[in-house]
Every structure is written in structure tokens, then in C-alpha cells.
Amino acid sequence: MAVKICVASGKGGTGKTSISSGIACCLAGLGYRVVVLDGDIGLRNLDLALGLNERAIFDFYDVILGRATLKQALVPHDNIENLHLLAAPFGTELPDVTKEQMSDLIASIDEICDYCIIDCPAGIGSWIDTIASVSDRALMVATPDNTSLRDAGVTRKFLKARGVSDIRLILNRVRPKLINKMNAVNIDDAIDFTGIQLIGIVPEDQTVIACANKGDPVVFHMNSYAARAYRNIARRVVGMRVPLMKIPRKTV
Ligand SMILES: Nc1ncnc2c1ncn2[C@@H]1O[C@H](COP(=O)(O)OP(=O)(O)OP(=O)(O)O)[C@@H](O)[C@H]1O
Numbered sequence: 131m132a133v134k135i136c137v138a139s140g141k142g143g144t145g146k147t148s149i150s151s152g153i154a155c156c157l158a159g160l161g162y163r164v165v166v167l168d169g170d171i172g173l174r175n176l177d178l179a180l181g182l183n184e185r186a187i188f189d190f191y192d193v194i195l196g197r198a199t200l201k202q203a204l205v206p207h208d209n210i211e212n213l214h215l216l217a218a219p220f221g222t223e224l225p226d227v228t229k230e231q232m233s234d235l236i237a238s239i240d241e242i243c244d245y246c247i248i249d250c251p252a253g254i255g256s257w258i259d260t261i262a263s264v265s266d267r268a269l270m271v272a273t274p275d276n277t278s279l280r281d282a283g284v285t286r287k288f289l290k291a292r293g294v295s296d297i298r299l300i301l302n303r304v305r306p307k308l309i310n311k312m313n314a315v316n317i318d319d320a321i322d323f324t325g326i327q328l329i330g331i332v333p334e335d336q337t338v339i340a341c342a343n344k345g346d347p348v349v350f351h352m353n354s355y356a357a358r359a360y361r362n363i364a365r366r367v368v369g370m371r372v373p374l375m376k377i378p379r380k381t382v
């Protein structure tokens with residue numbers, strides 16, 4: 131049975147897709163079989179982030195409707211063994227996926243991987259309710275600002291009320307210089323504010339932006355701060371004890 135982990139946020143643009151892609155690559159790098167499912171119906175991005183957009187012919191709704199088999203729809207990553215993408219339908223026609231359809235889809239994915247990472251759209255609502263119904267855990271991605279953190283707190287309550295009790299916070303785009311000048315929320319306050327236990331921090335890192343635009347997974351830039359952060363988080367996801375990364379103050 132796979133561990134199903136949704137990557138969620140209250141506010142949009144906090145880094146869910148970058149982190150889903152980064153952590154999925156790192157889990158596969160640790161030797162686990164990983165399916166990373168794009169749950170952002172209509173506005174999918176994960177195929178671009180992984181550089182698999184040309185090859186994502188089918189999507190998970192095609193599998194649900196029987197227009198493709200799961201095997202046909204899964205896109206193996208060329209350079210990362212054990213990693214498959216299952217794309218979202220995209221465009222303005224938004225299919226209404228029921229909980230039963232999602233549950234059946236996840237049951238078939240369950241048999242072929244160890245971790246299923248689900249990249250969510252931002253916010254709460256009926257689709258996140260459906261994703262929650264198939265998720266064992268959640269990673270809540272927030273940036274260190276009041277709006278993002280408050281919305282993360284609300285989304286935590288939404289997921290918890292739907293039975294997802296194992297929820298961890300990822301603080302993304304952390305900039306020590308701003309925190310020191312009291313212009314960004316510090317890590318302890320972010321944990322207090324959201325009421326979510328921290329699983330990791332990801333520094334602000336231009337590698338993420340450059341890689342996203344090239345479809346080049348960040349993890350190939352082994353020494354970048356973001357790649358190191360994703361590796362640390364992936365290790366914590368599988369239960370390893372890894373100290374919180376130190377970001378040199380001069381960097382960002
Ligand atoms: N650690 C980081 N450092 C610098 N830029 C980052 C970092 N994480 C994400 N970004 C940038 O922030 C933008 C939003 O990231 P991303 O698309 O991953 O967010 P998202 O939460 O998935 O957005 P949406 O809510 O629209 O799905 C992108 O341009 C991405 O490159």
C-alpha cells in the first residue's frame with residue numbers, strides 16, 4: 131500500500147508544485163517507487179516542472195473514464211528511475227470528479243508505488259475535500275508572511291476535519307535577511323501561527339525559478355539550497371531524523 135500525501139496550501143503560489151516535484155524526485159532517489167499526481171485540474175503545471183509536458187498525452191481523468199489505462203497515462207521520468215507522473219486534465223472544461231472515482235483511481239495507484247504525492251490547487255472546497263478523502267497525510271506549504279500563514283491555518287482545519295490528521299508545515303522561500311530585519315515572520319512564529327508542526331524549510335533560491343522555466347528538476351542541481359532542502363524533507367517524510375538546514379545569512 132502506498133502512502134498518499136497531498137501537498138496543499140491556503141494561498142496560491144506558495145510553492146506546492148515546486149515542492150511536490152522536488153520531494154517526489156528525492157523520494158524516488160531514495161529508492162522508493164513514486165507516483166506524483168497533478169491534482170490541479172484545469173491549471174496543471176507539474177508536467178512542466180518535471181520537463182514531461184511533451185509526453186503527458188493522457189491524464190488521470192482519461193484513466194477514470196477508461197479512455198486510457200493507468201499504464202498508458204503514467205509518464206516515467208527519463209532520468210529518474212522509479213518516478214512516474216500522472217497528469218491532470220487541463221483547459222477550461224473542468225471535469226467533476228467524484229469521491230468514488232478518485233478512490234478507485236487511487237486504489238489502482240496504491241498497487242504500483244510506495245508514495246503517491248498529490249499536488250493540490252490552492253485553497254479549500256469540494257475538490258480538496260475529495261483529495262482529502264484519499265490522503266493519509268498532508269504537507270502544508272506556506273511562505274513566511276501573515277496572509278499565507280493564516281490561510282495555511284484555515285486549510286489545516288479543513289483537512290483535519292476531513293480526517294487528515296498527519297499534517298506538516300513546509301515554510302518555503304525563507305529569507306533570513308528579511309527575518310532578521312523583522313520584515314518576514316520567523317520560523318517559530320510561523321509554527322505558532324498555523325498550529326502545524328514543521329517538517330522543513332526551503333530557502334528562497336533562484337535555482338527553483340530557473341529550473342521551473344527549463345523543465346529541469348531542481349534535484350539535479352545537487353548543491354543548490356532548494357535541492358538540499360527537498361532532500362532533507364524527503365528523508366523526514368520516510369522517517370529519517372535530519373537536522374534543520376542552516377541557511378547562511380549572506381545568501382538571501
Ligand atoms: N524556494 C523558492 N525560491 C524561489 N522561487 C520559488 C521557490 N519556490 C517556488 N518558487 C517560485 O514561485 C512560483 C510559484 O511556485 P509554484 O508554482 O510551485 O507554486 P504553487 O503553490 O504550486 O502555485 P499554485 O497555487 O498556482 O498552484 C514559481 O515561479 C516558482 O518558481
Ligand SMILES: [Mg+2]
Nearest residue numbers: 146147170175
Ligand atoms: Mg501549483
